[in-house]
Amino acid sequence: MSSVVKAKVWASRDTVKLARELLGRRLVARDGEGFERRLRITETEAYDGPADRACHASKGRTARTEVMFGPAGRWYVYLCYGMHQMLNLVTGPVDWPAAVLIRGVEGLTGPGRVTRALGVDGALNGQPAHAEGRLWIEERDELVLAPDVLAGPRVGVDYAGPEWAGKPWRFRWMKYWRPPVARRG
DNA sequence: TACTCGATCGGA
């Protein structure tokens, strides 16, 4: 199967469904020595379209959000709070800005922790997520729904207002998801 | 050019 065909898997109009279906698929990270880690995706969030006030692209088409308007199957990586890289998979048709934030993989809870552990940074922005390289999503012909998935509101998007912050577009595969390490009190 | 604020995290 060509990369082009594989990328079409993510071109569905329904990004919320894709965020749900991404659970259970493997994220593969290859380091400088060629060592690979294959980790099940356990937590995702959907950011869907120009009307979604929590989606960066709701502010319009800019240099930063351009990649979300492009073809599906590429990485959208941006810096948050000046120190955390956020890893997203671009989804949807061309000119429909949407993406799925990868918030957790097995053994790693939290979007900033995932990228730190896998060495992800802005260099991956715009790179294909469906071809072997530095980081990719393992090929699988069919999307398989993971069982035991909990949906809830997205994290940290209250600024988007109740209509958008309240949408249950965060998905966790509870069989593999683990709560963040306890904070000290 | 000067602000403001975040799709977060770890420490107190």
Add this chain to the structure above:
DNA sequence: CCGATCGAGTAA
């Protein structure tokens, strides 16, 4: 609870 830390977005 709080500070870290910096680029994008906005207003001017």
